[in-house]
Amino acid sequence: MKKSMTKYYKERLVEEEASLAELEKKNSTTSNIRLFAIIAGAVLLYFLFKTSAIIAFGAILGILTGFYFLVRYHESIQEKVELKKVLIDVLRNELEVCTGGKNKYAEGTDFYDEKHDYTADLDVFGNFSLFHLTNRAKTRLGQKKLANAFLETHKSEIIQKRQAASKELLGKTIWRQCFQASLFELSGSSVTELSTLGEPPAIKLEGLIKYYAFLKWIFVGGVAAVFYFYGVTNGMIALFGLLALNYSLVGINKKVTEPYFNKIKGLSRDMAKYKTATQLVLEENWETELLKNAQGLLPVDGKNPIEEFQLISTKIDMKNNQFASFFLYAFSPFDLVQLVKLRGWVKKNPSFFEEIFECLGTFEQFASVATLAFNRPDWTFPELNDDANVSVNAVEIGHPLMPESVSNSYVLSPQNRLSLITGSNMSGKSTFLRTLGSNILLAYAGAPVFAERFALNSEIKLFAYMRIKDSLEQNSSTFKAEIDRIKILLEAMNIEPKALLLVDEMLRGTNSEDKLKGSIAFLERVIKSNSYALVATHDLRMTDIADKYPESSKNYFFEYDAKDGELTFDYKLKPGICESFNASELLRSVGLDV
Structure with missing residues (x-):
């Protein structure tokens, strides 16, 4: 894809640069004609004033009128030159974007709202964002x-x-x-x-x-x-x-x-x-x-x-x-x-x-x-449906901001309203949540998505709980911020018929026992509502919920491979529970004895 689009924009640039050269040649010729007209007009008026002031005065009007139309013609050529130069800049920008460079259009940082239901968590605005990718x-x-x-x-x-x-x-x-x-x-x-x-x-x-x-x-x-x-x-x-x-x-x-x-x-x-x-x-x-x-x-x-x-x-x-x-x-x-x-x-x-x-x-x-x-000719426009049996059906879905990302397939349905995702650090849990959320947002905008096939029930309403941070300005701790976000999610489950909650390691701001109790209570609430949730966690005890409610919840995991002290990740989503974690190995790699 990248090679074909790069080739296209390079060819367009060659074509438009050749067209610009022709216009600049015409512009230069017209500029010389204007200069000649000024000199010739001045000489003519000099001799006419010697002959008759009345004739000279009439000639002034004629010369000014002719010069006016010449100037207008020259300006029209200059406009074409300027527009052609800008078109070349547009094509260069697209070439830059297709080769991994930065888009020159606005990043949309002024639309950023930390308190929005999902935009801060899903990189919707700002540098390296969905808005900047599209705008x-x-x-x-x-x-x-x-x-x-x-x-x-x-x-x-x-x-x-x-x-x-x-x-x-x-x-x-x-x-x-x-x-x-x-x-x-x-x-x-x-x-x-x-x-x-x-x-x-x-x-x-x-x-x-x-x-x-x-x-x-x-x-x-x-x-x-x-x-x-x-x-x-x-x-x-x-x-x-x-x-x-x-x-x-x-x-x-x-x-x-x-x-x-x-x-x-x-x-x-x-x-x-x-x-x-x-x-x-x-x-x-x-x-x-x-x-x-x-x-x-x-x-x-x-x-x-x-x-x-x-x-x-x-x-x-x-x-x-x-x-x-x-x-x-x-x-x-x-x-x-x-x-x-x-x-x-x-x-x-x-x-x-x-x-x-x-x-x-x-x-x-x-x-x-x-x-x-x-x-992105390899992306596809999503299929929209009101099928109650399938809310999201994604085949080989990838993250739209990561062109080389590993793709996965996933189905969100009444039989899988709650997905527990376990895995080691850096294995791809958070990225997968953002992958699903980002593509749903592209679908909202009428845009193509990074997938081979993507079917979506348009009644899905997104909510995210991923990047939680404290606020000195509002005198709010991390845990208080988490409680506030949980409250929003609980209200969404009560109000929205098809709320989709993307949750990454909830209640990280408290002790492990309270964290587990709160997390299980939250999962129970999801099951009892009509909502959907993908919950990423390191706590394997939470995966028992799938045994308790097998008709509406499933376990998934990401794994890694350790060989000769090197950790490798395939970033593939698999059904089941993660059995190995890498935190200790990562800590040892930086010099801690664990």
């Missing part, structure tokens, strides 16, 4: 949607819809990579800034500014007439008079406009990314329900509102260019005109940003899952 979302909402898929139990109908969306995107590899690239360099704050942008402030003489699109041609025509009838000197006076008027209108509104302009400063860059992403979404015909619904949040008729917003915000950013601002203010109080347009845009599209982020977040969520599925 390809850049917007905050996309990350939140993916996180929520791991955080909550879902009915089979919802999971099946998620699988369908993920599979549809799995079949659109190039589209998915381009979509990732469109948002890859998104600044994290832009979503927050846009969602809290609010309506632009009201300005003085707004009624006049609204008509400036029409008035500016009258003013420009008047200036041109002065040049024609009264000569260059008077024409220049008229031109600077128009500039003074426009700058005055800007000046009297500066107190209210400047804070707002600072708020949206630089957003045009991210708007370009959102525009590209939404265009990609709109260009496709989506078949699955979740993707069609997400696409439906975007406008399909008329001009894309995000394109309008980007155009306005780009123009507002242009005012910070001193050279460009002279020409812009020669015709109108430029930024005020754009602000009025922005006010109109906000009134016309009051909930647009909420809808666009909902759409893009949904596509990011399922593009993340689809990328995981693409990178």
Whole structure:
């Protein structure tokens, strides 16, 4: 698997790097043409001014118009160059991930909750986590949607819809990579800034500014007439008079406009990314329900509102260019005109940003899952059922965060509601519990699982009791933390119809006798409820529960082999009870006489 995916991404990189070289060549040529146009235009104007100021003034307008379109064409090429570079970065990231490197996307540490039912125990968030393995979302909402898929139990109908969306995107590899690239360099704050942008402030003489699109041609025509009838000197006076008027209108509104302009400063860059992403979404015909619904949040008729917003915000950013601002203010109080347009845009599209982020977040969520599925072609999408006789049927299941892990098969059913797992230290007990739990969480998200076959009853609700630690901040001992977690599990058994409890060496914070009594009482409660539990332990006395309740509990074990002082583990789950432990040998290996 790793070799085939590595080969694929290397070939894609060669292909896209060749395409980038062609675009950069075109970009360089266009840049030279721009330089030539500036020089040629300046020379032409020099000779025209010697001939006629009126002709020269008309030529200025013509040259500026032509240069504007040349600049726009050059910018479109530059956008393609930048997008291609980002696409190459996306492919390099996937190559890095497939060769065991670190994913550049967010780890989801801000979703970590130590008190959650299972996320701290099953490595759901943070470095080397399920979220980090899967995440390809850049917007905050996309990350939140993916996180929520791991955080909550879902009915089979919802999971099946998620699988369908993920599979549809799995079949659109190039589209998915381009979509990732469109948002890859998104600044994290832009979503927050846009969602809290609010309506632009009201300005003085707004009624006049609204008509400036029409008035500016009258003013420009008047200036041109002065040049024609009264000569260059008077024409220049008229031109600077128009500039003074426009700058005055800007000046009297500066107190209210400047804070707002600072708020949206630089957003045009991210708007370009959102525009590209939404265009990609709109260009496709989506078949699955979740993707069609997400696409439906975007406008399909008329001009894309995000394109309008980007155009306005780009123009507002242009005012910070001193050279460009002279020409812009020669015709109108430029930024005020754009602000009025922005006010109109906000009134016309009051909930647009909420809808666009909902759409893009949904596509990011399922593009993340689809990328995981693409990178792991040997994994399988789980089968979902409501069969009361089988809750989990896993064939050759492995840990999703350990690509080279040893796989095992396991069935969780009414005949095996309680599994006692014994074994020596480092033999694989805890890893097996996490293996089962992690794959169930991937199934919740509509993702493939690390197994040859994986059938799941979607009513299963996970709870874990594995990493218990004290808290100085909360003045809580390890034993108190264990008692608190046991209370949660007992409540879950009372409330949840199909609670699945993953328990690793319970009550380790007390003496062995109380530990045994408490553990047996807990196991008895599991048997008497409708819950399921996998309990890892070193205490063989707990395995007697399987003899007492053979119709609903079983013993399993992991073992090791000692040869010439070396310990080896096969990490294979076997039915029965472990008969050998290695703690003494491990202690002797570090110098203790035991």
